[in-house]
Amino acid sequence: MKPWIAFWNIMLKDMRAYYLKPPNISWGLIFPIAWTGMFFIRSGSGLDSILTLLPGVIAISILFGTTSLLAVTVTFEKKNRSFERLLLAPIPLELLMLAKTSGAILFGVVNAFVPIVLSLFLTDLSQVAWITLFPAVLLIAIASTFFGLFIAVSVSEVFEAQTFSNFFRFPMIFLCGLFFPIASIPIFLRPLSYLFPLTYGADILHGAIHSGNSMPLWLDFVTITGFCIILFYISLRNIHKRWII
């Protein structure tokens, strides 16, 4: 038995069946463009503001791209029982779920580079610390995907997956320091900001793009990695508890 064959084919199947479908590709392109345009027009501060807006747009593009698709596809496969086929395969559950999420992680990374590529045409990105930005994008994609997985294994219906994920996603837009600093959020809401992995991911992006991080980068990296591990293992535990009854 070669588990990597199963891993690779689960990822490829998901890419072909879900992520590379025209509606999802257009979602992956239009969504970041819409966010970029919206914040750019709303801020009214000219092209100089792109660098301060870019971290938020990257983070939000990853968050919505990954959670929307993963939560729906996993819930859909559970609902039509094709997920049972994966549970019956002789591969460890950890590897199976990594394979199942890897397509969404890649989709999130690709989504992140849509606003980055667009920005290249509008402003100078020479000061961006790419060596910090790349792992940050990957970690945000992983954390968001595992967050989508956590949602998918907590609900039974596809529509519940969307509703439940929005319950977290929309507050995250305003609480995670994507477009304005956490320091400007009312003090009683601030503790909530630190409960979301996106806060730490966005902080790294602010640091990498315009040196605007509010916490030490090493702390951001450690914390978001911790969130990834915790979300993944909670999801695995929920699968054991709810799906292998």
Added chain:
Amino acid sequence: MEISESITSPTLNRYPLIEVSQLTKRFDTVTAVDGINFTVFQGELFGFLGPNGAGKTTTINMLTGLARPDLGTITIGGLDCKRNPKVAQHLIGVVPDESNLYPELTGFDNLCFCASLYGLPKSDRQTRAWQLLELFDLKEAADRKFAAYSKGMKRKLTIAAGIIHHPQILFLDEPTTGIDVSSARQIRRLIAELHRAGTTIFLTTHYIEEAERLCERIAFIVHGRIVKIDTVANLLQPVQERKVMLISLSNSSNDLCGKLSTNFPQFEFQAVSAEQIRVESVETINIGPLVRFVEEQGAEVTEARRVRPSLEEVFVRVTGIELNLMRKEKEKGGGNL
């Protein structure tokens, strides 16, 4: 109740491949599977027969790792599956009661994908997929999406996916339920071929004739408990010693059965319907006096025929479940042999 297994000819010289002991599963207050014990031997076609809700699918789910037993032990191929359900999954293939392949993939891609889950290299996956598409008469539909398949085609492809990795044991959960007669027959033929080729098959069904025709040994499960396990021949023996006739009538009176019982105490009579009476005896049934008596009562005998006692008789005797309950389930589809 302790049910002892009969180890007769079909199981001689074979080693146990599935061993289940005191297997129990509860859902809240309902005990779906209640302390069952059985052994399936290498190369055997073992039937698990019972009405809907008897615990057949729950048992399969526990054996395959999709459900956790509350009590008991499961050993497959000598491996302890209760402790680690994943440990024996490379030995088994599963065909669930509903087709669960990927609607957005073609038939060929579905088979290749399922093969990849068992680590088959690409060239082997493709060769095996074409072999199975040909075997299951689906070659022409290979490039069609699974969503566009008919029910019968879906079931056939699901069985093909279950055996793509040459499993030692195949679990078939209600393989012919809800599909057309022709597909059901083809599937039964394929099951028999797989069995002849040496695959150990665990078949759950509520079609008694299907179990009788295909299986070597059968366990009857009712309300989560196994009430009888034996070879088909041994199960049939008690009823085959009896003679059974079915008399069809017209203008039958209500109390005809009672009158017949009084006048012919050596026979057992049962009104199957308003127009049919079943006569049963350990002795030879002499039809002449019976016909004359019935006609004296104002009824007309339109047909009298001997009935070969079937597994259905045994099932009814052992489980107490009414024949019409099983028939109703059969009417849902796929029951015609």
